[in-house]
Amino acid sequence: MPKTLAGLGTLFSLASAGQALAQASPTLPIETPRSVAPVLPGQPPAGAAAPAAAPAAPGAPPTQDQPVTFTAEEVEYDQNRALVVARGHVEAWQGNRVLRADEFTYDRNTGVATARGNVQLIEADGQVVFAESVELRNQFKDGVLEGLRGLLAQNGRVAAAGARRTDGNFFDLSRVVYSACDPCQTDPLAPPVWQLRARTATLDQVSRQARYRDAVVEFGGVPLFWTPYLQHPAGSAPRQSGFLSPTFGITNYLGGFVETPYYWAIDEHQDLVLRPQIATSAAPNLGLEYRRRFNFGEISAEGSVGYLNGEQNTPEGPAGHVFSRGRFAIDENWRAGFDYNWASSEDYLRIYRYGARRLLNQVAYTEGFWGTDAYARIDGRAFQGLRSTDNNSQIPYVLPNIYGDWRSQPDSLGGIFTIDTWNFAVFREEGTSTQRVATRLHYAVPYTDGAGGVWTARMQSDLQAYNYTDLALAPNYSTSANNGGIGTANIRAALDWRMPFVRSAGEYGQQVIEPRVQFVGGPLTGNQSSVPNEDSIDFEFTDANLFSLNRFYGRDRQEGGTRFDYALRGAWYFPNGGMLEGLAGASYRIQNDGGPFYEGSGLTNRASDYVARARLMPVSWLEFLGRGRFAQEDGSVQFMDLSTTASFETRTSVTAGYLYTPAMPYLTPVQPRNEVVVGVNQQIGHWRFGALARYDIELNRPVVITASAGYEDECFLLEARFLKSFAEDPGTNSLYPANTVLLFRIGLKTIGDVGFRAI
Template sequence: MAVLAKCLGFGALLTLSAAPAFAQVSALPTIETPQGAAAVLPGQEAGRAAAPAPTAAAATPGAPPAQDQPVTFTAEEVEYDQNRAIVTARGHVEAWQGNRVLRADEFTYDRNTGVATARGNVQLIEADGQVIFAESVELRNEFKDGVLEGLRGLLAQNGRVAAAGARRTGGNFFDLSRVVYSACEPCQTDPLAPPIWQLRARTATLDQNARQARYRDATVEFGGVPLFWTPYLQHPTGSAPRQSGFLSPTFGITDYLGGFVETPYYWAIDESQDLLLRPQIATNNVPNLGLEYRRRFNFGEIAAEGSLGYLDGSQNTPVGAAGHIFSRGRFAIDENWRTGFNYNYATSEDYLRIYRYGARRLLDQNAYAEGFWGTDAYARIDGRAYQGLRSTDNNSQIPYVLPNIYADWQAPRDSLGGTFTVDTWNFAVFRDQGTSTQRGSTRIGYNLPMYDRAGGLWTVRAQSDLSAYAYTDLAGAPNYSTSADNGSIGAANIRAALDWRMPFVRSAGEYGHQVIEPRVQFVGGPLTGNQSSVPNEDSIDLEFTDANLFNLNRFAGRDRQEGGTRVDYALRSAWYFPNGGLLEGLAGASYRIQNDGGPFYTNSGLENRASDYVARARLMPVTWLEFLGRGRFAQDDGAMQFLDLSSTVSLGSGTALTGGYLFTPAMPYLTPYQERNEVAFGINQRIGNWRFGAFARYDVELNRPVVVTASAAYEDECFLFEARFLKRFAEDPSTNSLYPASTVLLFRIGLKTVGDVGFRAI
């Protein structure tokens, strides 16, 4: 029968994360326990049962034991030699204090020297789940110092360590000799085969306070072959919190920078804020410094990214100091209101591309406050500014908005089942060159759905808009109006509609069921004309598709109002298959009663009384195959005006294929003014731990590629390898040449729990 003993007053035992404790034995009488007998040592009350020994699984992660907790151990045999003052426990010894456990075949403690020794199948189980195995362990100096032989360890995040010997000093430092470390699982077919990677070092130190592992004379082996040597290497242990230190470097070579290296340094300022420094040194240019700062508050957070650099004018870039800043903040005021800001600025798009800070053409800055009251009410006030980054952008014509005010409210359903909504949207837009506009507008809406006895859905909708404008330089961008230059004007519009649709459903037996649904909507309201004397800030973009066919106003904004009387009609049909697939199609158009061109531009699809036809088709015969298409076709001859096709094939083997085609006409509000006629194709393949991907877009009109990308990656529990290639063929209109950094080749190798390293070529 096992002997249970409880001893008070424990010191510290070695660990890889935080110091556990072990026993300091008080004066005990000689106790010799016959096989099968039980004994209670002094300090235990007779008849009290000791707690059962915990297992590693029962340990609570991250819960260090209190140093004054007693240590309890069980063994098949315990004896105390009073003459020599030695306590000996033998046979399946298991001792624990709090959440830490020591197991061994034999354990002895010499009270004269304060030395404790554990021999045979020694296991040290930590509170966070880490396990250390050793042939023998000797502890001294109140158990703050110790020596281990034949160490093996199972650490956090699947880390594995082995060493010929180990020494613990001061209770915090753990020195290993001839150490091997890896986070890779052993090969199932050949456990003795070298892992994918392992780190060998002459010596290593585990700093328990700093939770850092430091290696000297270290070699990284791949498949047992040494490929990288370094005199010194340091990384956090698996259980380490965030802490300051250098991160893995990135190397590369580009046409503009030449060879370069980036060595990030992470500074954990305190528990709520940190800073990342990204110094970059290149052979062909001056150094560049990037910074990233983050801070959390009880009521919000801020984050900022910035850099300082220099452009020397090569590759048609500007000359002089350059930099950027991207920042944001979010703050809660109370349970209803929050506020925030976004501030973004860069000297040029070329700078962002060259130094890998992201390719952006337009940056925005704003500050706002917004309130939420359930789903019934919302309000927001903000100010906005924008910056165009390309050399062709005229920032004097890009607006800044102050203020921009929006609020809406939805009333509860009335006795008929209808819903009233009301909102207001007011702003002041200013330009250094071009139109400046101040607008106040209000919209009231009503929506009432009703079902008839035949199953048809009738919907009554009404919408009223009232706006007032003051403007200057209406002849400038973006209006270019000849009707007036400076002045003020009011605009009003009311629209009402009766919408009917009837879904006819029939069973197709074992083949599913079918639906045919005609839909007709009558819309009426006063004529609005071409509205060229009204400033246009929010309705410049118009795309007529099946998605907005039945909108009361097909413009997304309010500065352009659709007027007159019209009828919208469409026919939708669908076949739903039992396997989850479907076949669906929709075709429709509009017809305006009055022969009034309204505010629609040429090629919008709505400039004539009879609109273009819009259509949508979707085919999914099985769940892993889908075809989707949207299009717009001329009313008179069916000529294609817009077409967007896409297809997706998802095979169970991990293969996914995508393809697409896009045609859009030239839009007067887009620069450059030209058609888009492109095809695209992509493939993604997963084979075991490997992932492959490729994507390409080709411009049929210009007969050249737009972009080509390819990637390959391998990832398992301990290793990551990734390669990416990107080639952009877009040209800078000002120079008729490719943008800088249009070709990118990236390699990344990651050793999980240790770090990663990257190489980039441009």
């Protein structure tokens, strides 16, 4: 005789063999829903919820002995047939696996559960399966579903006419449709951007993979691609070995080619990607990418092996490259690392798109940090030039390179004392070899007077000792010495004063005028041609180093004598966050000895060139920035760097710039640089566009032109890129190989992407 219990939230626990239900059934009341059975001491009220099993760990599959627990508005139990029928907002679960339906039937004898009406199966990982009806057995692990629809991780959506579930982990589907696209908001029945249709499919919830057979990819409801077999991750799949999306293309050097990467998940801590490339006009090429994580750091490396056939002025023979890095934590203060990079030639990197680089470095280091007050580093370095004009025998090896610094806490006057040391040994096969020990001491103390003037007293001393050979060779070409040793010392003292005059402009903001003057004194450094120069070859005089005690970036060249530095800065800060700022300044040296500066640097005369900076930002989305150097005699431009950036609310940004630098004696070829650059980026909805062009006025030709266009939404990616480089190889006076690149990429999110490259 069936027994009925009505009431929202009634809870039952169905043990795996039906024992819990059998024990609980005698307490079910026969009276009307309002009746309450007597409560005996030590017993719960009749019809009260049976204790639910402790929930399983998130994501853990249910075990055989876990009970099936459910709630419903109404439950009917037939003792003769051992049949439980639950109706109204039924929710049943076992472990972290949940079933929801309008009606739920459980047969105690067979262990078969049937759910009908708005059926939902919620897996432990959050994926949801909808169905018209479901028949489950074997602890919810096996069953048959009709009218299946699934909401997978990463917005994946699947639908099938029917499905069979096996062992709780496999769904065999028939007449399947899959997509990761959201339905159209105005017409939900319209075909999505893309969808995949297949005759049959298998969802493997153990390996988190979806496998399709006899599959067609449709775009906007139009079938465009057919494949007999397709596989992709389903949901939050762990790392798994397998083939990645291929890349196709055609280039002048390679002809037609295809690259089919293979991903190997070696274990939880390391993986490897193999990128074999087969071409019609070139030898096969194999690229590799390796990564490994440790408890104390990580390493990564990429490399390749191939063969160049000597076409397009490229060298003939075996070729390859290695780019690698490692980072390791030793303890809370020390860490270590390395970078090793090598390539057979720049042409090889360009042709196979491994990243064109002119200079590669190899470095191994260890460094220590002690808050913000102390730092130390020891490293060794080597370099490789890749261009035909590079003489690698003149490129140095640096071993060791030792640097350390320490900064004190402010003293009673507010002054801060710092000390550092920078020592290295430089070796060349052909050229100067140098060993240096250098120490710098620096002290600065600020003071603000009663009128608001800011005074800063600074003192700095440098001590260097050198040992060198072949000073008459590159990069020094000294005529005063060749082999030997030398010690140098320099001391500089400065008194810096600036007075910020601040004026309110009322509703128009705030204005500042700030004059600044600095007096720097110290002994003359004299002729430094007998001192090796390794770290002060590159030099540029701008507003950034106008007030530096030693305006060389390194230690091998020391500025001496007495000079005055002066500048005037003005600024207007607008209420809307914008501003107008300008600075102009120069130096005047007491001595007229030219100093250690090269001709054209702007500092060889007593009166230096003028340096200036200007910045205008009338509104938050528009900025003009300019920096320049102008001759003292006639104001002619010696250096100019201009840039403009505009970002509009329409998601449009425009950049423009101009750069002029004079010929530098330490750069090859020795020629001025005179370029303009213009770029624009636009985003409209899911579409984005971009273009950039650089033009060399001095050479009267473009430098590089790039353009891109793309579309991206929640499920689809379409991208095209174009690059044309006009850089010439100085050795052949011809354009570099692979100077033109055209890339196409189509991506179906959650499935993969396919690329096409032409160069």
